[in-house]
Amino acid sequence: MSTELFFVQLINGLQYGLLLFLIASGLTLVFGVMGILNLAHGSMYMVGAYLVWYFVAVTGSFTASAILSAVIALGLGILIERVLIQRLYNRNHLDQVLLTIGMIFVFNSLQSILWGNDPYGVAVPEALSGAVPFTDNSSYPVYRIFAALICVAIAAALYFLVSRTRLGMLIRAGESNREMVEALGVNIKSLYTIVFAIGVMLAAISGIIAAPMRSIVPGMGESVLITCFVVVVVGGMGSIKGAFVGALLVGVISTFAAVLMPTMSNMIIYIFMILVLLVKPQGLFAK
Amino acid sequence: MSRITTLASAVLATTLTAGFSTSALAAAGDPVKIGIMLPFSGIYAQLGEAGRDGLKLALKEQAEQLHGSKVEFIELDTEAKPSRAPELASSLLNQHEADFVIGPVHSGVAMGMIKMLRGKDTIMIIPNAGSAAATGPLCAPNVFRTSFSSWQPSYPMGKVALDKGYKKVYAISWNYGMGRESLDAFEESFTAGGGEIVEKVLLPFPSTNFQSHVSDIADEQPDAVFTFFAGGGAIKFVKDYDAMGLRGKIPLLGSGFLTEGTLQAQGEAAEGVMTGLHYAEQLDVPKNQAFREAFHTEYGHYPDIYAVQGYDAGQAIASTIDQLEGDISDKQAVISTMEQLTIDSPRGEFTFSRAHNPIQNIYLREVKDGVNVVQAVAAEALEDPARGCRI
Known part of the structure; x- marks a missing residue:
């Protein structure tokens, strides 16, 4: 591999890793704060992609569609938490798994009923459709650079939210001792609703950002969910910092694996996960 | 009441058909049972629905060829899951005693069905699954295919690439039957003519993480790229290829599924992609125009290749019943009749090879303004070599 190609692949890997982080951050946030393992997280990613595809077809504007889709996802998150998830806080993980698996089927059927089973694509918005020359032979699409920057910005915002704001303080407090937070007069119920809705919105935003780069197909949520679990397990369940590092590692490793040993590439990240767990059974940044 | 009606119609039927041979009596009395084993849910649902719609349209249009036989459809959803195939096929065979079984879309499901139906009295017609084995090592007298291998x-496409002056080609696909077989077929004609495959990449199915490979192609600078991808993967690959600035620099060739049912989603990224297939929507054959309009009138949208393949399965059934004058009780006669058929397909006329795969034209198409435009006939009346088939 030439040095040039090495750097191109490194950038591919980092860009993929940043997107993975964005998807995984919601999953790990919800698990860390609420102890809920949301298997329907991938479905939210799918919902984001389908919503933005639908609104772009209707309105023609990517920006407007993206904002509208994200807001709808936030509302959907509040609805799901209030109607379904809230009943599960005092139940065990098995019940949570059953409910959220059920939600996967519901969302897949809804997708099939509302939008059909054809594969769809979203055009890259006009302003971001160019490419910057990269090496002699290839160029790098502007949209991918933009997508990576958005992911970084959201990661920074999430970090700021959790470590510097009052809401973040409550989230951290809720993570470590729920009863104590309640006893201090904080409305933990609405805090949980907010956290869950943010988690859903993060997944949907990833779907929105990924839409112009990927194909929008039935089952897209499940495929991303599994990779997300690898990221979260490698990073340490519930740790946002862990998800960030884990996502970049998984992104870079799977990109290089795909080039160097294509037939085995799907296996490599799982092998990597096993190796990490052998050394650190709780993940890299476990609490 | 219902018993009286049944009795009355039975008496009536006996009176009307008195004088016919007993087998004709049976044929006129029993409906023709057509089992449909296609995916109606999951990622291939659209393909399954199109195949079924085409099949039903053919049997409706050609109702008079059925010599009064009623048609009964039994629809089973395969969900494109190979593990369910033997069980569903077995129920069509034993419980419903289907005369014909139409299916499937997915090659993995096809293997499961063939295992169950091979050599039985039911005629199996495959309206899509292109697996080489179905009309190769696993070929059977009662298994036909109206799609392609x-x-x-x-x-x-190997010859097409050579004719265009490409010497070094990068080949990439998924590591499963259809992907491997497509690359092998291309390689076979391309290397025989002096071409060189500089790299052959097989990705795990259904991974769509193509970015790193597209970067690799940009670095390798081959004369052209040959690929098989379908559905969501096809969309992603073509878009990634374009996004990395390779479109217009390194020609992209493929098996036709790269641009079937995906063009709207691929948009401008697909312009100039050249593919080989046994059909094109704008194909200039009178039967094609008639079929497209009839399909549109019936279902409110235009048909795709999967509808064509289902339609031809329906035509094969109708013509066979017609030639046997409604009596399909002798399965040997059904098979030998089907073997002799010339199907007037929207893709142009075709006949069955000795392994029961269509002998058909393959068209070279190029995407222009979002349409697969036929450039030439890449191969005329092409017959699959049917390696390993002993009939």
């Missing part, structure tokens, strides 16, 4: 769309 994986070899057919890709083999002629």
